[in-house]
Amino acid sequence: MLPPAKAASLLSLLLLTVPHSTLAAVLGLDAGQQNIKATLVKPGIPLEIVLTKDSKRKEAAAVAFKPTLSSDRKSILTGAGQFPERAYGPDALALQGRMPGEVFAGLKPLLGAELQEVGKDWVVDSYKAKYPAVQVEQVNELGTTVFKSMAFEDTEVPWSVEELMAMEFASIKRNAETMAGKGSGVEDVVLTIPPFYTAMEKRSLLRAADLAGLNVMGLVSDGLAVGLDYAKTRTFPDVSKDGKPEHHLVLDMGAGATTATLLRFQGKTVKDIGRFNKTVQEVTVLSTGWDRTLGGDALNEIIVKDYVHKFLTKPVMKSRGIQADEIEKNGRIMSRLWKEAEKSRLTLSANTETISTFEELLPEIDFKTKLSRTEFEKLTEDFAARVAVPINVALAMSKMDYKDLDSVILHGGLIRTPFIQRKLEALVKDPQKLKSNVNADESAVFGAALKAAALSPSFKVKEIRDSDVAGYASGMYFPDGDREKRQGLFTPQSPVGHGAVTKAVSFKNKEDFEFHLYQQIGSADQGIATISTTNLTESVKALKDKFGCEAADVSTKFEARLSPLDGLPEIVSAAVSCNTSAVIPKTGSIGDSVKDFLGFGKKKDQEPLADGEAAEPGPTEDVEASSTTSSSTSGSASPSASKVPEKPKKRIETINIAFTITSRGLPQPSAEETLRMKTRLAAFDASDRARLAREEALNVLEAYTYYVRDFFDNTDYSSVSTVAQRDAVSSLLATTRSWMEDGAEVAKSTEKTLKEKLSGLKKLVEPIQARRKEGEARPEKVKAFKETLEKTDSLMTMVKEQVKDVAKAKSEWAELQSSSSAAAAEAAASASATPAVDTDAEPVDEDAEATASSSPSTSSATAEMPKPTTYSFTPEDLTLISGVYEDVNTWFTGQEAAQGTLAAHEDPVLLTSELEAKEARLQDVMQQLVAKKLRFANEYAGGQERSASSSKKSKTPSKSKTSKSSKTKMGKGKGSATATGKDGSVTPKASKAAEKGKKGPTFITMGADRQMPTEEEILKAVRENGAEDGEGEEAGEKGHDEL
Incomplete structure (x- = not known):
């Protein structure tokens, strides 16, 4: 580390x-x-x-x-x-x-x-x-x-x-x-x-x-x-x-x-x-x-030879006539000697002597010897001189x-x-x-x-430029007439990687040929690769025919470097070229063809226009990029025709040489042989994975048989199983244990076989375990379920009463609306008989008059209005909770009755998992309705406070509009603030007063102690939270006004 x-x-x-x-x-x-x-x-x-x-x-x-x-x-x-x-x-x-x-x-x-x-x-x-x-x-x-x-x-x-x-x-x-x-x-x-x-x-x-x-x-x-x-x-x-x-x-x-x-x-x-x-x-x-x-192995070998020498000097060895070959060709003996030699050498690095003991190195012959550091260093004197x-x-x-x-x-x-x-x-x-x-x-x-x-x-990473060396000299050799010519390329100190050089090697060959790369190992040259050209002859002919190159001017070059991967010499490119000034036919060069294809045009097309010369569209002839001749356009004279002819210039024409590389030295495996090796290794890996999976399955099966054996010692399982069931388990367990003791059968078994045997045992044992587990957990689960059922019934009753009150309130409101309409009609009739107003009288406060005229009718209309705070539930809510309650209660009644008729050794029909699922369904419905109640009450309380505050501040016209706007935004942000706890409880968020250190709001928790809050508790909390929020708003507005 x-x-x-x-x-x-x-x-x-x-x-x-x-x-x-x-x-x-x-x-x-x-x-x-x-x-x-x-x-x-x-x-x-x-x-x-x-x-x-x-x-x-x-x-x-x-x-x-x-x-x-x-x-x-x-x-x-x-x-x-x-x-x-x-x-x-x-x-x-x-x-x-x-x-x-x-x-x-x-x-x-x-x-x-x-x-x-x-x-x-x-x-x-x-x-x-x-x-x-x-x-x-x-x-x-x-x-x-x-x-x-x-x-x-x-x-x-x-x-x-x-x-x-x-x-x-x-x-x-x-x-x-x-x-x-x-x-x-x-x-x-x-x-x-x-x-x-x-x-x-x-x-x-x-x-x-x-x-x-x-x-x-x-x-x-x-x-x-x-x-x-x-x-x-x-x-x-x-x-x-x-x-x-x-x-x-x-x-x-x-x-x-x-x-x-x-x-x-x-x-x-x-x-x-x-x-x-x-x-x-x-x-x-x-x-x-x-x-x-x-290296370390060379020193270990010296110690091994010392052990053999000392062992052979024992009288018992001489009396039996045992020779050194009998020891040195015995794999078991030599593995023990080499392992002990390594241990002794490491010990002598820290201690002055070591003792080695071999029990029955040969049948009935023990061997014990001591080796000191002084003796060891004397044996290795020649090696010490080689370190330098x-x-x-x-x-x-x-x-x-x-x-x-x-x-x-x-x-x-x-x-x-x-x-x-x-x-x-x-x-x-x-x-x-x-x-x-x-x-x-x-x-x-x-x-x-x-x-x-x-x-x-x-x-x-941190930029570190590294450079290695070749290690060995390398070069190339190739036939030159009747003899072989050699050319050195790199020395043992030639750099590899950063700072490496690429060397260009020229050949006189004008026809396809081959040459060889070699590495100088000691005094011998070992071949690395053979390079064979495949298009040199054709390329030289093309230079002569197409570009007018003379044979003496043609040059063949290869570029060689030390590979950055393995540091071995390699050919990276090759080309044949010539220096010529000959005029080429107007067939267009490959370069111009490519330029024209890409939309760059030919050389003539890229020349600047002369003064007064217009660019005319039309077909043009391709020309070589290095050519100085001009081409004509149809319908007009070429701009370059009037120019003074230039003398041909020297240029270099180059064609890349294609070549193949063949490895030399030790034979390299073919593609088919490499595929065979990879396939066999992949099969070996698959065999290992299958073996590991089989061994894991065997271990699981063996561990389960021990568990089942101890299973019968637990008397708690006797009450939830019959004698026949326990006998079936015992019989299968005995058969499985007997099969596992047969090494040959186990060795031939597959993972599938082992898993099937494990599944057979579990099929008999797990039902018994499940019955015991259900029997122990069911009473508590049933008790908790019944409590939740009672709470749901209480909430359903509350919803039912409020839906009934809503229906009654709507009826009363309709009657008030009817009487208010009649009173308004009578007031309008009497107003029409009133004398005209004297225009010379004093000005009248229009707002006060409007308020005075409208307040009687408004008061009479709203005096008996129902309070919406107490009417948050709708008939749809009643249908939802009633449906869930009836469905769950019917299921529970039937399952509880059926469970009561079953014996302890029979599979239960009232499962704890189903009880938990049904209880969770009831809890979800209750939480949904309580959350709606809180949200509705909070919104109404916030609206009432904002209305009262607006009436109070209407006496100061210069501030009323700003304050009202501000409070409306704030009230909307708070009115719907609720939070759900980890236990599923629903609570309103804390108000600003609580955040500032004042007395916090009253929280309503449902789910923590399994007690359903009453309607009065909910409304009380809403009123207290609303009052505190109102104080916070007023304080905030006052501070804002002062600023």
């Missing part, structure tokens, strides 16, 4: 540039000889180590096949399309003691084994010496190393090292997807590789990744990956401002090899968008050095010395060995330069993940 400070810096480092829904996670993968580590980069997960299923930060690089054994466990079951169980990591290594021939570990050295510096024989023989039980061989026809497994039929195609590596990669991929979360796919990856990997090893690794379903975005050398991790939180001197670059050497000593990578770190000011500049960090590999065989070689090579290639280094960054597990620490201190001469400022185990994988994020368009 990263320290908090570093984690915080990474969070600010990784910024998303596209929406989360479109983002894909990327992976950094460090595939070592002994362990595999991976780092995930995903939105919300910036640089996090992918944990194994055992929550470990690294996975042992091993995969094993666990054969399916017969019922007597004496033979292995095989068959067409049948796959064994697979194990990974420590689970795989744990099988070495029982089936060492089925465990495939430490596969990395076998990738591209035939074409390595150390040679095919050494690599494969070394692997056989460590794992003698494994059936491994190099098949030249297939171009790979293959493995035979006893878990498959003899006719099964052997498994290639790439397929086995793909299994390990796929396991890591699944762990990463689990960590990324459901629905997140992980496909894009950057892989770390040693700087000494050849083209064949890189291709083999890429093929393994492809078989695992990974898209390799790039390969990064171990040393550069560590450098990227070192640079991600640091800023280096800006060389654009006379800063001095830093030089650090990364020494990586792992399980299989030792590498030294010389790096230059510097800042640089470069052009940014527009007129701005920016400073970027650059990490550049200057040179590398390595020792392929100097890779460092010296890297420094010499860049013409630097130890004193020029700012530090030596240590990486890998082997650097913790005491004699190596002392050797490094002696080499550097300044112990302060030996730095452990990166995670010695995880720095490389973090750097790979950082590069993956930089290559992905989904992330924006």
Whole structure:
């Protein structure tokens, strides 16, 4: 886990540039000889180590096949399309003691084994010496190393090292997807590789990744990956401002090899968008050095040989005449010795001696030995001298010395060995330069993940421009007459990535030919690819016929570069061209044809018009873009005809060359072979998924049988079941347990069979469980249901009475309306007999007169009006609640009566789930009507207060209009304010008075204590809330008026 400070810096480092829904996670993968580590980069997960299923930060690089054994466990079951169980990591290594021939570990050295510096024989023989039980061989026809497994039929195609590596990669991929979360796919990856990997090893690794379903975005050398991790939180001197670059050497000593990578770190000011500049960090590999065989395994091998030597010196071994071959060719014994040797070496890094004990290393022979650090260092004297070689090579290639280094960054597990620490201190001469400022185990994988994020368009990271080196010299060779000519292209220090150069190579060939790319491995040249042209002959002929080129002027050029993906030389383009001044026929060039098609016109059409010249439409002839001749238009003379003829100019005519690329070196699998491997791996994955599902079903069935066995010990189930029912369960349980004890039958069973047996048991047991559960819960549910039914009945009675009152009030109102109309007619008749008004009298207050004249009739009309506050319910409300009540009550009455006739062991008809559903239906109706009542009452109370306030303020005409308008808006906002509580209660919202600290409103709660509020309680709360809201409004208006 990263320290908090570093984690915080990474969070600010990784910024998303596209929406989360479109983002894909990327992976950094460090595939070592002994362990595999991976780092995930995903939105919300910036640089996090992918944990194994055992929550470990690294996975042992091993995969094993666990054969399916017969019922007597004496033979292995095989068959067409049948796959064994697979194990990974420590689970795989744990099988070495029982089936060492089925465990495939430490596969990395076998990738591209035939074409390595150390040679095919050494690599494969070394692997056989460590794992003698494994059936491994190099098949030249297939171009790979293959493995035979006893878990498959003899006719099964052997498994290639790439397929086995793909299994390990796929396991890591699944762990990463689990960590990324459901629905997140992980496909894009950057892989770390040693700087000494050849083209064949890189291709083999890429093929393994492809078989695992990974898209390799790039390969990064171990040393550069560590450098990227070192640079991600640091800023280096800006060389654009006379800063001095830093030089650090990364020494990586792992399980299989030792590498030294010389790096230059510097800042640089470069052009940014527009007129701005920016400073970027650059990490550049200057040179590398390595020792392929100097690693932890080499030291472990020394300890293993020491164990064998000491074991053979025991008297009992001599008396039995046991030879070294009998031990070294025994897979079980060697796996134990290698495992103990690794443990002893690590122990000696911290302690001065270690004791190893082996019980029955051979039948009836135990072995115990002691190894001291002094003795171990004496055995490894030759290895100590080899530590300096890779460092010296890297420094010499860049013409630097130890004193020029700012530090030596240590990486890998082997650097913790005491004699190596002392050797490094002696080499550097300044112990302060030996730095452990990166995670010695995880720095490389973090750097790979950082590069993956930089290559992905989904992330924006700190801009670090990195550059690797080729590692090996490369070039091309081709036939030149009777001899073969060679041309070097790139040196071991040629840059890959940022700063890489593209080289143009000229050939004299004028007809189709082929040439070869090679990589110089040691003193030998190993072919990489063959390039064959397919249209060179035709292109040269076209240049001669169409453009009048002379044969001597024709030039053939190919552009080559080091691929940014794998660092191997590749051809990116090719062209044949000539420099000519010949006049071409008026047939028009390809360029003019394209211009005319796109609407740009020909060269003549694009010339500016002369003074007084009009643009005339009409057909024109196509001309070559490089031609200086003119064309005429129909009906008028050409503008260029009057111009002075110009001398032909030199121009370059170019035609692209088509070519094919054929891989050389180890044979590469065909498309059909690749499809076969992917299909077989997919079938293996499907078999694993089916096995896991079957095992889960078996575990569930086994656990349920134990539960049912204990089920009969509970006397509570006796009252809800009959003897016959319990006997049926006992019989089926006994049959199921007997079947499960038959290993052969269980081994042949499928997931479907296991689920059917589980379903059979549940079909008999679950009804008994349900009856007990219903019997225990029903009394409480019935009590609560009856209470809700009573409340519904009370509310229904209230609604019924109010509907009745509404009908009565409407009748009375009709009578008042009738009497008011008669009185108005009589008043109008008497008014017509009144004398005319004297116009010379004093002015009359029209408003007062109007009020006085209208108030008597209005008072008589409204004196007996019903109060609408008490009439919120309608006949439709009564129909709604009555219908629901009658329906639920009828159902309950019938079900309760039916339930009363049933015995405890019979299935119930009055279920608690149905009671809950019916009760919820009643509660919904009551809440709906109470909410309507509150809303209506609040609105009416607010209207009454606004009316009273308006009458009061009408005495001040200058303010009445503004105040009325303001209060009307405020009243509308408050009149309908209600809230629903978590328990389903309906309450009005708090008023402003409550918010300001005054006495809050009276809340009405329905549902919390299952008590229905009475009508008087509702109206009282409405009046109190309305009075407080009115005070708040008046206070607010007063304050507004004062302002």
